[in-house]
Amino acid sequence: MGAATPRKPGFSLYWEKDAVMAVDQRALPHAFELLRLDSVDTLIAAIQNLAVRGAPAIGLAGAFGVALSARAHHAAGAVDDTAVQADAARLAAARPTAVNLAWGVRRALGRLPGGPQAVLDEAMQMVAEDAxxxxxxxxxxxxxxxxxxxxxxxxxxxxxxxxxxxxxxxxxxxxxxxxxxxxxxxxxxxxxxxxxxxxxxxxxxxxxxxxxxxxxxxxxxxxxxxxxxxxxxxxxxxxxxxxxxxxxxxxxxxxxxxxxxxxxxxxxxxxxxxxxxxxxxxxxxxxxxxxxxxxxxxxxxxxxxxxxxxxxxxxxxxxxxxxxxxxxxxxxxxxRPRPGHHEKPLRHRIAELVKEFPDYPKASIRYQDLSPLYADPGLLADASEHACNHFSGRFDRVVAVEARGFALGAVMAARAGVPLTLVRKPGKLPGEVQSVSYALEYGEDRLEVQQGAIAPGERVVCVDDVLATGGTLRATAELVEASQAKVAGAVVLVTLSGLLGAAQLQRYDLLSLCEVAA
Missing domain, CATH: 3.40.50.10470 (Translation initiation factor eif-2b; domain 2)
Incomplete structure (x- = not known):
């Protein structure tokens, strides 16, 4: 095994003039050198001392090693199958953890009945396939x-x-x-x-x-x-x-x-x-x-x-x-090895689970029931992961709105490892509270949070289940800002289209996981 004239091929290892040429990864970054590996022993040494490394690369090196062995043990038109098999076993054992090495050796061995050139052709085909x-x-x-x-x-x-x-x-x-x-x-x-x-x-x-x-x-x-x-x-x-x-x-x-x-x-x-x-x-x-x-x-x-x-x-x-x-x-x-992951987009999965009840709770109202979403723990986990990824590194606390905002908010807080604060209707929280009123279609309502529950300067994500007219989330954001904290953004599982709720939150980064007709 020796160093060849340095140059930069498009491939990290390849066949040239009866030998395997490989970038010597021990020399980098100070020098770019190529090794000429012309025997099974020198190739095994290069794999073991990490001159050649990386699971795909050593798989290809293993295939080239079988080619070197087949050429070395070829005489009178025949290959010494026993000798090549012994070399193949040594090659496959050179680094035991990476499965690619044994895979490359096994695939090249499959062409041994065709002779040394067939084995080499297979190894070169594997390089092209790998790219x-x-x-x-x-x-x-x-x-x-x-x-x-x-x-x-x-x-x-x-x-x-x-x-x-x-x-x-x-x-x-x-x-x-x-x-x-x-x-x-x-x-x-x-x-x-x-x-x-x-x-x-x-x-x-x-x-x-x-x-x-x-x-x-x-x-x-x-x-x-x-x-x-x-x-x-x-x-x-x-x-x-x-x-x-x-x-x-x-x-x-x-x-x-x-x-x-x-x-x-x-x-x-x-x-x-x-x-x-x-x-x-x-x-x-x-x-x-x-x-x-x-x-x-x-x-x-x-x-x-x-x-x-x-x-x-x-x-x-x-x-x-x-x-x-x-x-x-x-x-x-x-x-996606994690339980609950699916190939279907999250918004489609949510839309399929939302169930509409016409004329509930009164005539002309089309009630969108999210209960099936909460019954699917995999979906709630994926929704939480998506929201945490969207705001990754940008929030210190989750604030969830009564009552169904608590479900997604709790899962998000647990996943991100940040505190959870609950925003509730009047009379539900003990001690001193901050409150803010917001308009309903007829009249108004209030939301409250305990004094000191949100620290000044914290970056907060506000979470609710449904965005309709936007009053509830807007009030929640105002509670956060009244605590001298910053609203990093807001998350809802479903937005009801046509009710203009998003317009109430245009100052903020709003993540809506699905949109359905109001």
Whole structure:
């Protein structure tokens, strides 16, 4: 294994003159070097020492390794099948966690009866397919992020490296980020440094810099703090293995990011090719987690930084449970592992559940009953997630209006981890209260909130079930402002069209999840 003349191919690894050419990822960002890998042993070494890394890339490397073996064990028009099978077993075991490696080896072996050229042709076809797969998955993921977080430049966070260096070309999660950047949807990317080998700081930062995308490097332990400060709108990561139930193995530190994202109501999206799914693995408990050399932790640049007798826990990967993942995006589909997620748009699901009762509570009134929405816990969870994502990082408290606003308001507050304050009709709250009156079609009514329940300076989202004429939510906003707090916006499950309620709230960011006829 040696360094070849540096140049920048469109692919991170490819076949040239009887050898595999691969970008040496250990040299970046200081130097761009290509390795010439002309034997199974040198290829295995490159995989194990992370000169070649990234689940899709090592899957392709495994296929090329079978091609190298088939060529090496070919004589007199025949291939030594036993020798190639032995090499294939060594290749597949080079890194046990990523399923792509075994997949690539297995697929290339399937062409062995056709001879060495058939195996090589298959490996080269896999490289071309990988580039197309990555482009499709990245496009689908960018579209999903755009639908979840519309109409503003985004602050994204990513972990490890999932760009063209980790794949044949294009990248998965980083590919999606670059797609969003191409459409001017990226304000900044927070790049986890990714301990202990700094694939984020060395490789992802290098790729983003080459693409001209603004980024900041973040120490791994600061990512949760960045989320708490409203610096992250969405997390995008790759995967090394996905179990049948959606549990996902990825670079160590991913699980912690998913926990923090769930705590702050931030979408957590996994982008990976279909080949990363291991449908024979029921859940993540069966993933073999590779542990790496303790010296990666106890030394830095060859200098000891820990006591010589220190023991080390240095797993290369962790497993993120499916319930913490907003969506897994592949080239073919969007899978939502969380219970209650559906492909049908939320507004359509709400509209289908709202039940109309004519002439209730009196003649000429068309009453819209939302009771079926509350009977569907998956829908209420999804409505809450959508609202929390819309206002991500922009609110400190939820204020819910009596009485049916309490349901969505409570779920939102729990999901975002912020306090909930209840606004009620007169006589329902003990102690000193603030109150405000508002007009009804005939007469007026009042709303009240306890004194001190809303702190000055807080950013508040006001929540109700239905927006009709807008008087109730407008009064709620006035209560918030009377407490010297700021109205970050308002959320309603349903707006009754034709009643002009939205006009009462035009000063505020109004999120209406569905509109039905009054």
């Amino acid at each position: 197309a797969v990555n482009a499709a998955a990245a496009r689908r993921a960018a579209e999903l992020v755009g639908s979840l977080l519309p109409d503003r430049p985004l602050r994204l966070l990513t972990h490890c490296n999932t760009g063209r260096l980790a794949t044949a070309a294009g990248g998965t999660a980083l590919g999606a980020i670059l797609k969003l950047a191409h459409h001017s949807r990226v304000a900044q990317v927070m790049v986890d440094e990714t301990r202990p080998l700094l694939q984020g700081a060395r490789l992802t930062a290098w790729e983003l810099g080459e693409a001209g995308v603004p980024y900041r490097i973040c120490v791994d332990s600061a990512a949760a703090a960045a989320m708490s400060q409203g610096l992250v709108d969405c997390v995008l990561v790759g995967a090394d293995r996905i179990a049948a139930n959606g549990d996902t193995a990825n670079k160590i530190g991913t699980y912690g990011l998913a926990l923090a994202a769930a705590r702050h109501g931030i979408p957590f999206i996994v982008v990976a090719p279909e080949s990363t799914w291991d449908h024979d693995l029921p859940d993540g408990s069966g993933v073999a987690i590779e542990e790496r050399d303790p010296a990666e932790v106890t030394t830095y640049a060859g200098t000891a930084v820990a006591p010589a007798e220190a023991s080390v826990f240095n797993p290369a990967f962790d497993v993120t449970p499916a319930e913490l993942i907003t969506a897994v995006v592949t080239e073919d589909r969007v899978v």
